[in-house]
Amino acid sequence: MTENPILILIYVGVAAYVGNMYWADYKASKTAESSSGAMPGARATTAAALLIGVLGSLLILAAETGGEIALGVADEQSEMVWYFVFAIICAGVVEEVVFRGYLVVENKGKAALIGSCIGFSLLFALIHPQLWSMEDGFELTLTAKGFFSTGILFANSLWFYSCRFGPWNKTNSIFPCMLAHAASNLGVFVVKLAQGYVIF
Numbered sequence: 228m229t230e231n232p233i234l235i236l237i238y239v240g241v242a243a244y245v246g247n248m249y250w251a252d253y254k255a256s257k258t259a260e261s262s263s264g265a266m267p268g269a270r271a272t273t274a275a276a277l278l279i280g281v282l283g284s285l286l287i288l289a290a291e292t293g294g295e296i297a298l299g300v301a302d303e304q305s306e307m308v309w310y311f312v313f314a315i316i317c318a319g320v321v322e323e324v325v326f327r328g329y330l331v332v333e334n335k336g337k338a339a340l341i342g343s344c345i346g347f348s349l350l351f352a353l354i355h356p357q358l359w360s361m362e363d364g365f366e367l368t369l370t371a372k373g374f375f376s377t378g379i380l381f382a383n384s385l386w387f388y389s390c391r392f393g394p395w396n397k398t399n400s401i402f403p404c405m406l407a408h409a410a411s412n413l414g415v416f417v418v419k420l421a422q423g424y425v426i427f
Contacts, residue, residue, distance in 0.1 A: 288418070300372040300375065301422065303372040304422075307425050308426045319408035355376075
């Protein structure tokens with residue numbers, strides 16, 4: 228994603244709009260106004276489901292940070308301008324709607340659900356520019372850091388799908404996914420800040 232402040236502002240606006248649509252469908256789900264056209268996963272859940280989502284994300288982030296240090300690739304991470312934090316938090320809404328909301332095969336059996344979660348998690352990991360770059364035209368960047376970070380993104384995506392379809396989220400609400408994703412991204416920002424990779 229670009230660090231252009233105008234595009235980030237637009238992205239924040241899109242996330243706010245989508246979040247508002249979800250909030251309206253969530254409120255409707257608690258009344259007789261609920262409809263089949265509601266946004267996927269716009270249902271109530273428990274505080275425990277939200278907490279489990281966040282804690283799982285932070286455990287993966289801890290494994291990622293420790294893994295980068297153990298592999299000696301912690302100093303290979305990219306820098307981030309401070310205002311990019313707004314975009315990465317909003318990704319917790321936008322990316323979750325796309326992946327955990329729409330890119331999943333529901334109501335076709337357990338095998339189809341699991342297979343789609345794995346397949347779309349691979350897509351989720353690969354669309355993030357860890358193994359490729361567009362700075363000077365498209366080029367592959369097949370480094371140890373790239374493979375490790377892509378593996379972490381894959382694990383994150385599987386976790387976010389688990390947050391929606393795990394037994395602790397009986398309503399299959401998408402809100403634990405959104406909160407877990409936002410917590411993970413905010414945690415990345417904090418780690419980068421602590422390691423001196425945030426530009427003010």
